[in-house]
Amino acid sequence: MSETWLLACILLAMVGGLIAGVAKPATMFFIALLSTYLLGLVDLNQALISFTNNGLVVLVLLVLAATALEKTWLIGKLSQVIGKGSLYSTIGKLGLSTxxxxxxxxxxAVVASLIGVVRRNQTHAPSKLLLPLNFAAILGGTLTLIGTSTNLIVNSFVENAGLTPLGFFEFTQVGIIIVAVGLVVLMLLANTLPDRREENVDEALPYLLEAHVAKQSQLVGKSVIDNRLRSLKKLYLVELERSGIRICPVPPNMVIQAGDMLRFSGAVESVELLHQFDGLEWFGKQHAKGQNLVExxxxxxxxxxxxxxxxxxFREVYDSAVMAIRRGHAPLKGGLGDIVLQPGDVLLITPGDRFTQSPNLTTDFAAISGLDLNVRLDDKRSNWVILGFVLTILLSVLEVVPLAKGLVVLLLSYFAIGAVSLTELKRRFPIELVVIVGSALCLATLMINTGLAATLADCVISVFNGQGVFAAFVGVFFITLIVTELITNNAAAALAFPVAYAVATSYGVDPRPFIMAVVFGASASFISPYGYQTNLMVYNAGNYKISDFVRVGLPxxxxxxxxxxxxxxxxxxF
Incomplete structure (x- = not known):
């Protein structure tokens, strides 16, 4: 059997496995690459070179850098647009910002950071916002080279083929039109989505959280209800203390004053809500440096x-601050620092650097577990994280410093100021994405070198025989789009690029339009919840059905x- 047909069988088996859901995409791609090595289609050096591709390195560094960006005030500011105004205006503002x-x-990372914020809003049903949020993020990814992993992967293929690399803003002109048109469609269709609010939201185990109203707080001078303190999902204002007098329950028309102590009862994920209010100094805030929380x-x-x-x-002895306390299902009252602790009480802690070295840690606590939640960075660190990222991108666009080198320096600076930790970076390292992209690069090169890409291109051309190059361009786009819905965007890009390049070569035209057909086709996963990772994220979070994706995604x-x-x-x- 020739190398061409052998590779075709391997790829056919891989695509079949992806469609049938036999294993994760990373596993299927790795098995396909391993098969090509064992069958002698590629040697070890050629296979390993694919995993050191510049585009792949940049992609990994961007994912890691996003770990720090997620903890800045940027996401918090974005979350403030939710719940203000009608559903249409909320979709418009949220969609454009996203x-x-x-x-x-x-x-x-953007979708993951905003899912919790959307689910906690009280004004609009999360099921009416999460799908538009997800689609807006996909549309926004078409604006720049680093907007989505697909763009970077395709650029890697472009470089491997010896073509001029894609420019940072090369997509932007088309992307702006796509975003504008797409947001209009989302605004018109959002109201057709069902209202599937979560049931039994009050069953979450209640933590007691405490916050002090600072003098410069925007809450001062407005009532409890005007400050929206009574419409926080899974977080309830149970007590207000003023001049030593505790007021419980808190009247909705009571005007907040500087120095008031507010006490809330709520679920652990509701800690994030306290970040929304400027000038609200929650208990333990001074100790928070963006670290993950501990129970x-x-x-x-x-x-x-x-x-x-x-x-x-507690703070001095354990080098940590307690943000909240929980005692079973029983709501606690009184000052957080004054509650007499009992066996079984659960403390929500922002740990310091020496927390794990604290004496008697094992005897004082029956269990300690990390949470996939983190507190916000302080303003100084947040500003540097955002400014550093913008500066890195700007230097890359101006071709002063290569993006990969700039991101390495940026990550080192994040590590130096404590914006990220080594543990966080290990946890967030995108190993599956590395396996998929590295394997795809090698397989795409093999498709071109063995002539399989040219054979498939001839099939595409024969289908559009006599219709011209524009028809072939449309065909490549729709092939990529359909494959994206059936498998994943990255897999679709890997399989479609060699064919698109071969089609352009056969016609003797500029391959750029065909490359763009792959770029935009692979980013068009709107109909199936399985075509893109963020689709699956909101599919579960919003309690959606496949019919919901079809209702909005198809138009x-x-x-x-x-x-x-x-x-x-x-x-x-052309």
Whole structure:
């Protein structure tokens, strides 16, 4: 059997496995690459070179850099647009903000950061916002080279083929039109989505959280209800203390004053809500440096039992601050630092650098577990994280410093100021993405070298025989789009690029329009929840059904496709 047919069988088996869901995409790609090595289609050096591709390195560094960006005030400011105004205006503002943010950061990180914020809003049902949020992030990824992993992967293929690399803003002209048209469609269709609000939201175990109203707080002078303190999902204002007098329950028309102590009861994920309010100094805020939170359960023999956090000098002894306390299902009352602790109490802790070295840690706590939640960075660190990222991108666009080198320096600076930790970077390292992209690069090169890409290109050309190069361009776009819905965007790009390049070569035209067909086709996963990782994220978070994706995604996909088909040839002539 010739190398061409052998490779075709391997790829056919891989695609079949991806469609059938036999294993994760990373596993299927690795098996395919391993098969080509074992069958002698590629040697070890050629296979390993694919994993050191510049585009792949940049992609990994961007994912890691997003770890720090997620902890800045940027996401918090974006979350403030939710719940203000009608559903249409909320979709418009949220969609535009998400698209712009997604154009410069990993859209998976953007969606992941905003899911919790959207689900906690009380004004609009999360099911009416999460799908438009997700689609806006996908649309925003088409604006720049780093907007989505697909763009970077295709650029890697372009470089491997010896072509001029894609420019940072090469997509932008088409992308702006796509975003504008797409957001209009989302605003018109959002109201057709069902209202599937979560049930039994009050069953979450209640933590007691405490916050002090600072003099400069925007809450001062407005009532509880005007400050929206009574419409926080899974977080309830249970007590207000003023001049030593505790007021419980808190009247909705009571005007907040500087110096008031507010006490909330709510679920652990509701801690994030306190970040929304400027000038609200929550308990333990001074100790927060963007680290992940820890839950610690008091053991029966703990010396903390029978005393309070204040009397035990908890912060000094354990180098950490307690943000909240939970005692089973029973709501706690009183000052956080004055509560007399009991065995089984759960403390929500912002740990310091020496927390794990604290004496008697194992005897004082029956269990300690990390949470996939983190507190915001302080303003100084947040500003540097954002400024550093913008500066890195700007230097890359101006061709002063290569993006990969700039991101390495940026990550080192994040590590130096404590914006990220080594543990966080290990946890967020995108190993599956590395396996998929590295394997795809090698397989794409093999498709070109063995002539398989040319054979498939001849099949595409024969289908559109006599219809001209524009028809072939449309065909490549729709092939990529369909494959994206069946498998994943990165896999679709890997399989479609060699064919698109071979088709352009056969016609003797500029390959740029065909490359763009792959770029935009692979980013058009709107109909299936399985075509893109963020689709799956909101699919579960919003309690959606496949019919919901079809209801909004199909019209959006049609409008998106028409926009691409008529704008790409205009900006990128054949």
């Amino acid at each position: 698209a712009l943010l997604s154009s410069f950061t990993n859209n998976t 610690a359960v008091l053991g029966p023999s703990s010396k903390l039992v029978g005393t309070s956090l204040k009397d035990a000098r 959006l996909s049609v409008v998106y496709s028409l926009t691409v088909i008529f704008t790409v040839p205009y900006f990128f002539p």
